[in-house]
Amino acid sequence: MTMDDSEVNPVRLGIVGLGRAFMLMLPTFMGDERVRIAGAATGSLQKQRAFAAQFGHSAVSDTAALLANPDIDAVYIATPHELHRQNVVDALRANKHVLVEKPMTITSADAAAITGAVRESGREVIVGPSHSFDKPIVEAAKLIASGKYGPVGMINAHYYTDFVYRPRRPEELDRAHGGGVVFNQGAHHVDILMTLAGSMPIGVYGSVGDFDSRRPCDGAYSALVEFSNGCVGSITYSGYAHYDSDAEQGWIGELGTRKAADSYGVARQRLQQVDNEVAAKESRGFGDTGDNGPAAVAHEHFGTIIISCEKADIKPTAEGIHIYADDGYEFIPLPLEGSPRAEVISELYRVVRCGEKPVHSAARGYLNVAVCEALYESFRHRRRVALRPDEEGESALVTFV
Ligand SMILES: NC(=O)c1ccc[n+]([C@@H]2O[C@H](COP(=O)([O-])OP(=O)(O)OC[C@H]3O[C@@H](n4cnc5c(N)ncnc54)[C@H](O)[C@@H]3O)[C@@H](O)[C@H]2O)c1
Numbered sequence: 001m002t003m004d005d006s007e008v009n010p011v012r013l014g015i016v017g018l019g020r021a022f023m024l025m026l027p028t029f030m031g032d033e034r035v036r037i038a039g040a041a042t043g044s045l046q047k048q049r050a051f052a053a054q055f056g057h058s059a060v061s062d063t064a065a066l067l068a069n070p071d072i073d074a075v076y077i078a079t080p081h082e083l084h085r086q087n088v089v090d091a092l093r094a095n096k097h098v099l100v101e102k103p104m105t106i107t108s109a110d111a112a113a114i115t116g117a118v119r120e121s122g123r124e125v126i127v128g129p130s131h132s133f134d135k136p137i138v139e140a141a142k143l144i145a146s147g148k149y150g151p152v153g154m155i156n157a158h159y160y161t162d163f164v165y166r167p168r169r170p171e172e173l174d175r176a177h178g179g180g181v182v183f184n185q186g187a188h189h190v191d192i193l194m195t196l197a198g199s200m201p202i203g204v205y206g207s208v209g210d211f212d213s214r215r216p217c218d219g220a221y222s223a224l225v226e227f228s229n230g231c232v233g234s235i236t237y238s239g240y241a242h243y244d245s246d247a248e249q250g251w252i253g254e255l256g257t258r259k260a261a262d263s264y265g266v267a268r269q270r271l272q273q274v275d276n277e278v279a280a281k282e283s284r285g286f287g288d289t290g291d292n293g294p295a296a297v298a299h300e301h302f303g304t305i306i307i308s309c310e311k312a313d314i315k316p317t318a319e320g321i322h323i324y325a326d327d328g329y330e331f332i333p334l335p336l337e338g339s340p341r342a343e344v345i346s347e348l349y350r351v352v353r354c355g356e357k358p359v360h361s362a363a364r365g366y367l368n369v370a371v372c373e374a375l376y377e378s379f380r381h382r383r384r385v386a387l388r389p390d391e392e393g394e395s396a397l398v399t400f401v
Pocket of ligand 1: 016017018019020021022024041042043044063078079080081083101102103128129130169184281282285
């Protein structure tokens with residue numbers, strides 16, 4: 001079956017992890033005929049009840065029981081990062097395709113376990129959603145790949161948000177558990193760079209910032225990522241809720257929703273009023289108040305990105321692509337049609353129903369993890385870390401030079 005066939009055979013999806021990430025994907029799953037939520041695994045009785053009420057399927061308490069269900073084609077894994085390796089490998093061995101949240105894992109050893117399980121199982125892994133699925137990024141990558149503007153030499157990306165002050169589980173702020181912005185948000189930046197540069201990352205020089213002693217965590221990073229085609233990507237992220245780069249997107253937030261320009265300091269103030277932070281985080285998941293906020297009016301985005309090619313600077317935004325070329329300026333509008341995350345379902349459908357290989361594959365997820373890991377190594381040793389591609393050119397080994 002191809003994507004052009006008119007009859008849609010929905011992917012029957014099982015869910016593992018009914019928290020915040022699932023809530024963010026839920027409108028996309030619900031609004032797309034190419035996918036149907038067919039089961040879930042959760043230890044929470046409250047979530048089991050809420051799931052049965054909303055979807056008409058009982059949620060099981062044991063992930064193994066969900067994976068044994070023959071009426072499930074693929075599994076969406078949205079558990080805490082550290083569980084991804086085990087969850088993904090178990091799902092592959094149970095013959096399911098997998099959509100796993102970013103970051104794929106928090107060590108390259110765990111990522112290698114997943115790429116190995118992909119090879120053995122013949123099933124596929126898609127890592128997503130991530131902001132490299134965003135249409136303006138995809139279209140900008142096509143413009144670069146067309147060669148019209150010459151080779152890409154430099155990509156400058158920055159994003160300043162309130163990440164540090166959103167309600168969190170303790171592990172989300174603990175480096176030992178993949179907490180902080182490097183694995184959480186760097187995974188987006190690295191994925192965007194790989195999409196736009198269109199080549200292998202080969203070196204990383206990076207630094208990590210922990211700027212608020214009242215809330216210790218890796219809340220910022222800045223890194224240079226070198227690619228084999230000569231392109232250099234510069235990525236900077238700060239989650240300290242001072243400057244807000246959504247101002248540069250006409251006050252459209254990361255999820256494509258409108259944001260009040262006068263909401264300065266809100267995350268910090270709200271957190272100060274929270275007594276039980278774990279419960280506050282939990283309440284943003286499924287089966288609780290689960291408020292998803294307003295609907296998107298534009299594409300999702302990940303802050304400011306300027307791509308310098310030989311003959312143009314290209315700037316994708318939530319609303320379109322600005323091109324500052326030798327022969328003049330052009331804006332390509334990209335109005336939102338449907339869900340900003342529809343491309344995640346397109347890739348899932350192509351993999352499960354059309355037998356295609358994923359773009360956001362486990363091998364690519366491995367590279368992403370290796371870059372984030374190398375960023376930490378670089379910071380620890382204050383030197384550039386080289387990534388050496390393996391013989392098949394699909395994964396990377398981290399070495400020091
Ligand atoms: N792409 C995005 O926009 C986005 C947004 C948020 C989170 N995420 C990613 O999603 C993942 C989860 O983050 P979150 O914010 O949703 O966390 P969360 O705490 O809100 O949700 C995690 C869920 O997993 C469940 N869980 C924990 N252990 C489990 C187990 N052994 N079996 C089954 N379920 C289990 C928890 O009960 C909870 O419901 C992380 O990897 C994060 O990086 C992605």
